[in-house]
Amino acid sequence: MIGIIILNISILISNITVNEIEKFDDKLPDIKTELLAPAKNMKAVKAAAKYSDAIYFGIKNFNMRERADNFELKDLMKVVNYCHDRNVKAVIASNILVYDHELDNLKMLLESAVACEVDSVIVHDLAALQMAKELGLPFHISTQCNVSNSISAKFYEDLGAERIIMARECSLEKIKKIKSNLTKAMIESFVHGAMCTAISGRCYFSAVICGDSANRGKCIQPCRRSWRVIDTENNEFIYDGVRFMNSRDLCMVHHIPEMIEAGIDCLKIEGRMRSPHYVDVVSGVYRDAIESYYDGTYSKKKASKWIKELRKVYNRGFTTGFYFKRPTESEHQHVSPTNLSHYRMIKMGKIKEYDPETKLATVLLTNGKVYKGLEIFITSSTTETYFKQEVFWALFDGKKVKETPKASPRKPIEIKLTMIDEVIPGEDKIYVFTNKTYKNRYLLKKKKDKIKKSDYYRL
Ligand code: SF4
Known part of the structure; x- marks a missing residue:
């Protein structure tokens, strides 16, 4: 089988001039x-x-x-x-x-x-x-x-x-x-x-x-x-x-x-x-x-x-x-002029301190909980930081935990997380990409509850 393929290729090559091969090569600047x-x-x-x-x-x-x-x-x-x-x-x-x-x-x-x-x-x-x-x-x-x-x-x-x-x-x-x-x-x-x-x-x-x-x-x-x-x-x-x-x-x-x-x-x-x-x-x-x-x-x-x-x-x-x-x-999109996705970046907290030696960051969590497997984004509008990482564990109350308690603006908690890249304390924040808060908004609307804008973003 291999012999037949090689024979066919050599017949094919013999029928193509060197110029044609060069021209063909010129047309393929990248393999992918x-x-x-x-x-x-x-x-x-x-x-x-x-x-x-x-x-x-x-x-x-x-x-x-x-x-x-x-x-x-x-x-x-x-x-x-x-x-x-x-x-x-x-x-x-x-x-x-x-x-x-x-x-x-x-x-x-x-x-x-x-x-x-x-x-x-x-x-x-x-x-x-x-x-x-x-x-x-x-x-x-x-x-x-x-x-x-x-x-x-x-x-x-x-x-x-x-x-x-x-x-x-x-x-x-x-x-x-x-x-x-x-x-x-x-x-x-x-x-x-x-x-x-x-x-x-x-x-x-x-x-x-x-x-x-x-x-x-x-x-x-x-x-x-x-x-x-x-x-x-x-x-x-x-x-x-x-x-x-x-x-x-x-x-x-x-x-x-x-x-x-x-x-x-x-x-x-x-x-x-x-x-x-x-x-x-x-x-x-x-x-x-x-x-x-x-x-x-x-x-x-x-x-x-x-x-x-x-x-x-x-x-x-x-x-x-x-x-x-x-x-x-x-x-054409007749209904909406803008984004159809209900997913948004929701802020969970901010970086308070960071130790570049241990790569441990102290995070003030003000919205939701952090747990094993959660994908978080670290970025800020005032810095050039942007990366995402998965949470494997967090330090809460001096102990390694797979899930932290739920934080809120009134009841913030301090946790420590290992960062995979450099962060800037006081500036960088932690976000999660979710549609969860939008679901909350619809539920609240149904119950005719009075809601503040900040409630849309509560995890
Ligand atoms: S986006 Fe701007 S350039 Fe494009 S069709 Fe609309 S008006 Fe014209």
Whole structure:
């Protein structure tokens, strides 16, 4: 059997010219399809670095998410070093339209990117493309450029693009075709996250409504709101749902094999406005899905489990976007403009003291109890700490316990916990990700109890 296979391979090789083999090798820059995750701050970088091959982030004033935290130029070296120390690529998003008075700043940003050894930059404006090219900085063509056909893709490839991010409006069939016509450039495509109702890069809705343009990274998302459309003769455009332009979020976790087999080199998660915890969960799920594909264990059962996990974090309901068919009204989220998940990060207490030698932290527990197997998150809005860990035991009253008594703001208790990473006393807090308090809220409502806002968050 082995002999037959070897014979067949050698016949096949003898029929292919050396040039063709080189060309074929050129088309396979990576063995595996990469996972690219978003980060709006250092905490999200830490969350993403555990699972992704590359992280993309914006620097203030030069990216499509001006309303996100974004990094300062002075943070660039720190972010790149953090990524590179973990074998993760660092990608800057600089994909807004640029005006003349901003060219000097743009140049400074790209020069800093080169100096800090950023791996690549995502560009939209041809000025950014040209500058990156002159500086020898690999550039990726933003989805804002709407690359939707082979000639456009080839055009950018010939300009030297390392990668082309497909327009969100491309089907998998179209992507396959585009990929087959490229010789060097890689293809990247969105796998999860928010979708626009308009063609990406061509929406002026926000600009017209309030002067803040989506193409300058300042979209106020008017498409998410409920609208009544009435013409000058008072005829109302009736649609099945008041939020008729509010797209559901893209979710392709149940189609990872099709995406990889379409020749997509990199699967991109949208979400530079999202929390570190969102990035953590979504990139973790997609890492599992990609690995499962390559080790042959990908299954529908696993995909259903992943979707359950993805539903727990921010989502507007899911759609497969344009990958298989043109979206219809059922791909819109008519009911809610925002998060459908009832899961939230609930604060349990804060770190009072920390001993870096023993890694023991003294925690003032003010909400709920800590027990063996509980997954807790340690983070804060004022520090760069972000990590999660499982509780194995706690020290309460000088004794090791598997479960602590229940604490409340009126009856706080002090416990000690071993931390798997550094924490900052007085700043960092302990959270749990749960929907439990929301259940409490509904129960209370039924009983017509008077409830305070703080009661929503009581465990
Ligand atoms: S208004 Fe809606 S469709 Fe237009 S860019 Fe903003 S999010 Fe996208």
